[in-house]
Amino acid sequence: MTVRIVVLAKQVPDPETPPSQFKVDESTNSVIQPNGVPPVVNGFDLNAVEAALRLRDRGDEVEITVLSVGAKFAMDAMKKPLAMGADRLVLVDGPGLDRVDSTGTVKVLAAAIKKDGPFDLILGGRQASDWDQAHVPLGLAEILKLPLVTLVQKLEINGDSLQLQRVTPSGYQVVTAPLPSVLTITNELGEPRYPNLRGIMQASRKQPEMLSLADVGLSSDELVPRLELKRLYIPESNRQVELIEGEDEADSGRKLALRLRQEKLI
């Protein structure tokens, strides 16, 4: 029996953008995409794709669908999961869909999953690096009334149940969950694989399946944000560093210790 997996993936500005190039437009409360830094798939979502691919590597028969809600998709970026080995890419796009709040995102994801489903397993990233909310998959589990396990670093399918490791502040837990469930995947799982040439060729031939809001049975009136963004700005930092300089680096180290002592910090 094929296990149908959907991986939730979001397009985000590249979080490795150097701080000097990170700018916001305060008149539209949005981030200005820096020149030459294209958007990427959210890092933890690639960990989730990797998690699904590892199930296949273990010998499980899986079909991996990547699902994303947004606007102005950068296809080069969004096809990366396909190049890694995912089977399908489903994109729900429409004007303003990149600006709905998490309730709106969850509604659209839930509607798309119901339309495209049924699925046996829903994987999300632990957090999206744009708005750092860390709760869209949790909300989805609530709306779809599915079991939820967060911060998964390891997963195996045993028949009709999941054997999981969940990261805790001091280690991990061993958890069993049924199918279907919603899981969030964390970077402790390990690095996402690099697409190989064959994967890239295959991805270039695959077309994403595009859905509109109407296709999933929703209208934008149902997505008015309740978390209303009023202002977006870059905080000012006025910290001044005191650089400790010695005759050489070793001397600087010694002087640093003395300076901290002088300030009664150590």
Added chain:
Amino acid sequence: MSSIFLVADRDEHGEIAQSTLQAISAAKGLSSSSLTVVVVGDAPASALSLPVDKVVTVSPIDADDDGIYDQVTADLAEIVIKASPDVVMFSKTEFGSVVGARLAFRIDAAFAPDCIELSNETGTVRVTRPVYGGSALAEYEINSSPAVVSIRPGAFEPSTDTGSPTVEKLASALSVNRSVHVSDTVAEVREGVRLEDAKVVVSGGRGLGGPEPFSVLADLAGVLGGAVGASRAACDAGWIDHSHQVGLTGKSVSPDVYIAIGISGASQHMAGCSTSRTIVAINKDRDSNIFKEARFGVIGAWEKVLPSFLATVRDLKL
């Protein structure tokens, strides 16, 4: 005037956690008619003198539901629906992040996690939260009742006030048919002080180049009575366990002194340590962002700077 429910975290001794005392300060900054603290499990001694109107207790969390929180989410949803407070507050801890989100979606409320400021002068709740890893701040108005929020640890000073709240014990009205079960817990054996409680934190990053230097950092932390932290890059490389990670997706620390060695100071790292009283940086690149965050710094390779720093600290401590 709002009625506020604040769901408490408990520390490793079962007492009310520092993060909750900080959230109480955040709650006191709102105009409110009543402040109720919800405690999971029997109220510990520290709950009985909180500067709040009421303490409500709900059933404790079963070991096989810990981290999953199916039963406690159901219990909280029930009392929140019944009491219909205007604001429900959590701390942005492992517990608050999961239960806050689940509760909000279950009762069809909006959830604003990881807030560092909040107000309700105009009647609606407004919050400020760091976004884009802390590179930007976003202000939101929350148009749902209740407004569900979580408070970033370290963003507010812990409340030191005392009071004499009434205490009410609520038993679970409904028993949830739980399908997720925790069968085992594996915890790293910790030596010395807890990272979150340490007065001094010595953290290493990718610039350390491998696992071995972390033993030097551990020596330094030992002499200073502190704990060892790390950047995500160092943890992902496998040089040190992830439980040492400081940052947005790691631990939040606010020590008196935070020493960052070979760490560039990415916003996501600083999100976990920028409330430290003093940040000290050792980094070989003058242009590293860490020098914009630090109060004291040495530009240099750790291989050269650290041995003499450690030796001098040892001498000073003798």
